Amino acid sequence: xxxxxxxxxxxxxxxxxxxxxxxxxxxxxxxxxxxxxxxxxxxxxxxxxxxxxxxxxxxxxxxxxxxxxxxxxxxxxxxxxxxxxxxxxxxxxxxxxxxxx
Amino acid sequence: xxxxxxxxxxxxxxxxxxxxxxxxxxxxxxxxxxxxxxxxxxxxxxxxxxxxxxxxxxxxxxxxxxxxxxxxxxxxxxxxxxxxxxxxxxxxxxxxxxxxxxxxxxxxxxxxxxxxxxxxxxxxxxxxxxxxxxxxxxxxxxxxxxxxxxxxxxxxxxxxxxxxxxxxxxxxxxxxxxxxxxxxxxxxxxxxxxx
Numbered sequence: 001x002x003x004x005x006x007x008x009x010x011x012x013x014x015x016x017x018x019x020x021x022x023x024x025x026x027x028x029x030x031x032x033x034x035x036x037x038x039x040x041x042x043x044x045x046x047x048x049x050x051x052x053x054x055x056x057x058x059x060x061x062x063x064x065x066x067x068x069x070x071x072x073x074x075x076x077x078x079x080x081x082x083x084x085x086x087x088x089x090x091x092x093x094x095x096x097x098x099x100x101x
Numbered sequence: 102x103x104x105x106x107x108x109x110x111x112x113x114x115x116x117x118x119x120x121x122x123x124x125x126x127x128x129x130x131x132x133x134x135x136x137x138x139x140x141x142x143x144x145x146x147x148x149x150x151x152x153x154x155x156x157x158x159x160x161x162x163x164x165x166x167x168x169x170x171x172x173x174x175x176x177x178x179x180x181x182x183x184x185x186x187x188x189x190x191x192x193x194x195x196x197x198x199x200x201x202x203x204x205x206x207x208x209x210x211x212x213x214x215x216x217x218x219x220x221x222x223x224x225x226x227x228x229x230x231x232x233x234x235x236x237x238x239x240x241x242x243x244x245x246x247x248x249x250x251x252x253x254x255x256x257x258x259x260x261x262x263x264x265x266x267x268x269x270x271x272x273x274x275x276x277x278x279x280x281x282x283x284x285x286x287x288x289x290x291x292x293x294x295x296x
Contacts, residue, residue: 016181019237025175030170035292043202046294053289057282064177065216065278071115074123085134 014068022063029056122272126279133283136235137290145296146227153296156219158212165208166288170244172201173281176274183270191270192254194268198277199250202243209240232291239287242280249273 014022033052041048062068066073095098144153156162213233221229228269257266 016178019174019177019181023171026170026173027167030163030167033289034159035291037159049289049293053285060173060278060282060285064173064281065275071161073113073115074119076121077123077127078130079127081124081130085130088131089134089138093142096142098142 013066014063019063022059026056026059102275116268118272119275120135121133122275129279129283133235133238133286135258136231136238136254137286140231140235140291143227144291148226149294150229151216151219151221151234153291156216156221157254158215159290159292161208161212162288162292163269165205165212166284167256168201168208169205169281172198172205173278175201176277180267180271183267186267187259188260192257195250195254195257195270199247199254202250202277206243206247207234209243213237235275235291236287239283242283246273246277246280249276 029052035047036045040069061078065079145267175194175198179191179198182190213236221232223230223233250273253270
């Protein structure tokens with residue numbers, strides 16, 4: 001039984017309790033994000049929001065989508081598309097002087 | 102053959118279906134990247150119409166975001182149950198995921214209706230056009246996900262899933278989680294960061 005549980009965890013990443021813990025962390029971060037709308041975080045407002053967004057993104061991709069535990073070629077395929085998108089559209093926005101507005 | 106647990110393995114031992122799904126999701130990043138950057142560029146162009154801060158209902162959208170986030174949990178529990186060959190729990194979690202997704206889409210329809218009544222039509226301003234296009238495209242993706250989930254529940258009940266059952270659930274799960282991560286970005290960039 002112990003072996004089965006260990007195999008299940010190894011093959012599919014985490015136990016159900018682990019997924020619930022991740023979901024609780026995600027919910028807590030979402031609550032923090034929403035609090036920035038009501039509480040003045042000053043100059044930390046934008047960096048804090050972006051960091052929380054990235055943390056949530058990486059947690060869902062790594063744990064819920066199992067990318068952390070899967071073959072690295074899947075990570076390459078996904079992050080290649082993501083980084084290409086960020087690069088292309090950052091350049092696109094830069095041509096419209098978006099970042100110096 | 103390192104990954105024989107998944108059907109239709111390629112010469113690398115990796116499932117072709119899974120490889121295809123990740124390549125598709127990578128390409129979807131480019132689609133949503135284009136829509137998000139277009140919105141970021143045009144969000145201040147209101148042309149006399151309502152501004153984002155005048156119409157956005159943050160408490161309402163926060164609840165919708167929470168519902169979609171929790172649907173990712175129920176989806177991963179469905180995938181976990183499928184890997185354990187527990188059909189009853191798989192069907193249960195897939196159905197709950199579809200219901201949470203439907204709640205999110207219902208909220209989006211309500212939000213669009215409220216915005217329209219407040220004077221923000223699709224062609225009112227560049228902000229309106231880019232906002233409805235971005236969130237509308239996302240809503241369509243969620244709706245397609247719900248249709249896939251409910252179809253899968255029906256197919257699983259008839260036990261006629263082609264290939265490995267757990268892999269089919271996992272692929273739909275990957276699509277569903279992708280829809281969730283896109284909303285994580287939209288919620289922050291569109292709703293929480295003021296113009």
